[in-house]
Amino acid sequence: MEPVTYSLKLSRTNTEEYYSDVRRFTDEVLLKTEESVTSIVNEYINYINKFKLEDVREKEEYILELLSFGILWRTYANQALSVKHAPFITLSKMGEWRKKHQRIKPFIDLSRGILISLFLLPEKLKQNNLPVPSLDQIDHVCKWFEATGEFREEAIRFIGWRAFWGTLDSTKHKEIFSAIAEFRNWFEVRSNAMLGKYTYNVEKFISDTRNKYRWREDRISCTRKQIEYHLNMVGAELMNRAFRKEFNTTDATALLLPGCMRARSKDECEAIKEPKGLKCIGCEPKCRVNHLRIIGTKKKFEVYIIPHASDLSLWSPKKGEPNRGVVASACVTTLVEGGWELKRYGVPAQCVLLDYSGCRKHWHPEGIQTTLNTHELERIIEKRIN
Ligand code: SF4
Known part of the structure; x- marks a missing residue:
């Protein structure tokens, strides 16, 4: 394609x-x-x-x-x-x-x-x-x-x-x-x-x-x-290198995914709204968010769906919360800006690019379900890249 x-x-x-x-x-x-x-x-x-x-x-x-x-x-x-x-x-x-x-x-x-x-x-x-x-x-x-x-x-x-x-x-x-x-x-x-x-x-x-x-x-x-x-x-790679040391000291991880990775439309998706984002409940077995949610339960990271242009300050570390690192995924045009914003809020972050862009709102009239490289994600989450 x-x-x-x-x-x-x-x-x-x-x-x-x-x-x-x-x-x-x-x-x-x-x-x-x-x-x-x-x-x-x-x-x-x-x-x-x-x-x-x-x-x-x-x-x-x-x-x-x-x-x-x-x-x-x-x-x-x-x-x-x-x-x-x-x-x-x-x-x-x-x-x-x-x-x-x-x-x-x-x-x-x-x-x-x-x-x-x-x-x-x-x-x-x-x-x-x-x-x-x-x-x-x-x-x-x-x-x-x-x-x-x-x-x-x-x-x-x-x-x-x-x-x-x-x-x-x-x-x-x-x-x-x-x-x-x-x-x-x-x-x-x-x-x-x-x-x-x-x-x-x-x-x-x-x-x-x-x-x-x-x-x-x-x-x-x-x-x-x-x-x-x-x-x-190159910016995403430089950021990952610059932020890695701090990210690797965290004891919990949240993966933030865009809505365009869902198999169902925004209205049909049954994810539950929480203060920091939407939590997938696995209503569609073939959905890529669901797939990552299942990997998350095994590898111990949480998964949130974050609408485009969300308030990332919600992720700034707060008293009583675990020392959490964030892995964010977005398309090439927005990922670096998001990474810098998270840095400004003091969030230890890493990023993984979407393999291609495809959301209906910005890029494609029918929308193409997006995806990411799960090997790269696992390398980051398991802190295997030095
Ligand atoms: S599997 Fe999860 S993310 Fe996918 S459509 Fe259902 S609730 Fe939404």
Whole structure:
């Protein structure tokens, strides 16, 4: 079957080859950073230490932040800088409200879709030639990122980097931004060679459905570029490495699955609503969520179905609860954002990609039941990946 945008399966029945490829390519990315951006990351870490801004995190996280900046800047800065006036604050608040108030989410999404297309995605772009971004431009683009609701976590992290860059002179800026641009260009070429076979349908999907998504709140999310898919694939692997030590100290595990993995529709599924999500009761033996629930009873992890754009702060550790780690599964376009959000709430997390996207709401008119690699899941849950 032709993938909607990406598929980790190729023509095979399992996705082991993908996991081997992405681990190999992530090693190569880390090696490349040694000659390109590691010195910038080290200087940033020194700055964080000097001003005691946060507990220093793993280096992989900062590398991912810098790579994300390079890719997202090149992809969206021109669009963002072409927008002079927009309800930035209202739009970013709406992005939060839709997570906290599931009942009025359809109304919020309808309004967001119109406002995003009207204000954030202008038809006419200023032909900005931006070899060295200025600090004011970075501020403006971060405001735009937050307003889209798609890049909130990235914007929070870029603002930290921007504060650091604000302490440096213009010669240093030039040096830093040309190193980031060079790293980004290298990543584009190498990621196409290593991961392009899993994402070959992305650009075709974008050109076939351009008009369909106009005025929809998921317009940006569903039209992400091929390089962004590769960024998120490597991002998921970098995050898993960065968060693993902490995750491996937890004594209980919850697996969070999207609704599109169910064999039945939302209305027919008999899962029971609980404060943190839906709990499967096994009403359909062939259902993949049920299959994972059964594995969970043997391997001692809980399974929850989490509707898209749920309030992940519900998972932040609380007194009286077990020291719980979370393994989240989602499609390539949303997984990294979710991982960063969980990190912000202090949740020890790991992630497993859906093998392909297929939910009815965003991707496919009839909906395709999604799935994940259970070997990868078991390796993570049994803490067998070092
Ligand atoms: S088996 Fe579980 S997840 Fe699947 S449809 Fe039934 S209750 Fe819902």
